[in-house]
Amino acid sequence: MIAAAAPCCGGYPLGAQTLEGAALIAAAEGHVEAFRARAERHDRDGSFPFQNFEDLRASGVMAAAVPREQGGLGVSSLRDLMVAISRIGRGDAATAIAANMHIAGGAVIVRMMRRAQAQGDVETAAALTDLLVKVGREGVVLCFPTTEPGTDLASPACELTPTEGGYLLNGLKIFATISPAAHLFFPSVRIPKDGGGYLTGTVMIPRGAPGMVIEDNWDALGMRASGSNAVRFVDCFVPAAMLFGVRDNYAKIGRGFADFALIANLPLISAFLGIAEAARELAAATVTGQRKGPSAKLLGDRIPIQMLVAEIDIDIAVCRALIDRLGTIADAFLQRYPENDAPIDEATFLMKEVQCMKYVVNRKAIDAVDRAMIVCGGAAYMNGHPLSRLYRDARAGPFMQPFAPYEGLEYIGKVALGRGPALDR
Numbered sequence: 118m119i120a121a122a123a124p125c126c127g128g129y130p131l132g133a134q135t136l137e138g139a140a141l142i143a144a145a146e147g148h149v150e151a152f153r154a155r156a157e158r159h160d161r162d163g164s165f166p167f168q169n170f171e172d173l174r175a176s177g178v179m180a181a182a183v184p185r186e187q188g189g190l191g192v193s194s195l196r197d198l199m200v201a202i203s204r205i206g207r208g209d210a211a212t213a214i215a216a217n218m219h220i221a222g223g224a225v226i227v228r229m230m231r232r233a234q235a236q237g238d239v240e241t242a243a244a245l246t247d248l249l250v251k252v253g254r255e256g257v258v259l260c261f262p263t264t265e266p267g268t269d270l271a272s273p274a275c276e277l278t279p280t281e282g283g284y285l286l287n288g289l290k291i292f293a294t295i296s297p298a299a300h301l302f303f304p305s306v307r308i309p310k311d312g313g314g315y316l317t318g319t320v321m322i323p324r325g326a327p328g329m330v331i332e333d334n335w336d337a338l339g340m341r342a343s344g345s346n347a348v349r350f351v352d353c354f355v356p357a358a359m360l361f362g363v364r365d366n367y368a369k370i371g372r373g374f375a376d377f378a379l380i381a382n383l384p385l386i387s388a389f390l391g392i393a394e395a396a397r398e399l400a401a402a403t404v405t406g407q408r409k410g411p412s413a414k415l416l417g418d419r420i421p422i423q424m425l426v427a428e429i430d431i432d433i434a435v436c437r438a439l440i441d442r443l444g445t446i447a448d449a450f451l452q453r454y455p456e457n458d459a460p461i462d463e464a465t466f467l468m469k470e471v472q473c474m475k476y477v478v479n480r481k482a483i484d485a486v487d488r489a490m491i492v493c494g495g496a497a498y499m500n501g502h503p504l505s506r507l508y509r510d511a512r513a514g515p516f517m518q519p520f521a522p523y524e525g526l527e528y529i530g531k532v533a534l535g536r537g538p539a540l541d542r
Contacts, residue, residue, distance in 0.1 A: 225377060
């Protein structure tokens with residue numbers, strides 16, 4: 118039985134459900150203050166926090182999902198990964214989302230390895246095991262660029278063309294988070310089918326491969342230290358053995374998509390809880406230590422301030438409840454289907470629930486930071502105030518995959534009304 122987390126951040130924060138998860142969350146919490154101290158400089162410069170990732174590697178967080186026999190922490194609970202990423206988000210949300218790109222990718226590889234083992238695919242299982250050893254013991258960093266301009270996750274435009282010994286890859290990926298530190302890249306691709314249409318897959322490309330260019334062009338409103346550069350591929354050679362997970366599901370949000378979306382996106386969404394919790398602590402510290410007006414009354418003693426703080430705590434409670442619920446559901450879902458894809462209807466309905474969570478957590482995080490700024494007053498509007506960074510970071514959430522906000526609502530509504538998951542695009 119894992120002990121409940123001690124009260125902080127306006128209530129009882131989410132704790133671990135497994136012993137391995139408890140160790141991970143404790144390690145993540147140990148980095149918060151150092152990351153917070155570095156965040157302002159990296160945000161202002163738009164620079165990548167390499168030291169943060171050295172720290173995460175040294176504490177074992179970067180190998181969180183890697184089994185112990187391959188040198189990792191052996192965390193198998195997706196819910197516990199979600200909580201750990203939210204803790205990192207308290208210190209620096211840009212580091213949290215960049216770390217998640219790598220950590221969740223490792224969890225996906227573990228799942229692929231175990232599925233290959235169960236299906237007797239010895240060659241694939243051995244290759245994936247070797248890759249996990251590189252992550253767990255050698256500190257190799259992974260990047261999974263999937264986003265492209267003008268399309269969506271289910272319909273990659275980066276295309277493989279057959280050539281002698283493998284393929285040539287051409288296309289552009291954007292939002293390749295953690296790219297400054299990554300050693301291996303796993304872009305999603307499409308492969309033309311005989312007779313028309315496409316298959317989808319993922320390829321592995323080492324940093325510095327001929328034909329791959331990492332463009333140092335990340336300059337955004339928020340998440341400025343996430344290293345989410347574009348990556349361009351021009352006749353980049355991919356050996357045939359470096360193509361994985363080929364599926365006949367181009368432009369379909371369905372079978373097989375739920376595994377990736379759960380493992381990658383649920384911890385990503387959870388980073389925004391960390392933003393809200395950090396904003397709440399800043400607001401509470403301000404109003405319990407600052408006096409204002411002719412009476413020099415403590416801000417925390419004023420009823421309107423108390424009401425704003427109450428609304429922040431309500432926002433955070435809602436986020437925690439949804440993260441706890443979806444994390445528990447996701448763990449059960451992944452345990453039910455360790456070797457095969459889930460039934461399409463079940464996967465689709467679970468994706469609807471994930472989108473409900475994403476919509477609410479993203480909005481509540483923005484609301485919580487906005488209220489904290491009101492509580493702290495005009496000082497919070499200055500670039501040097503931490504809430505300025507937290508507000509800009511929080512605004513990134515709704516734009517993150519797999520759906521734009523209006524598409525997320527469309528998806529939720531269509532599935533809820535039994536109209537299927539296909540969007541009008």
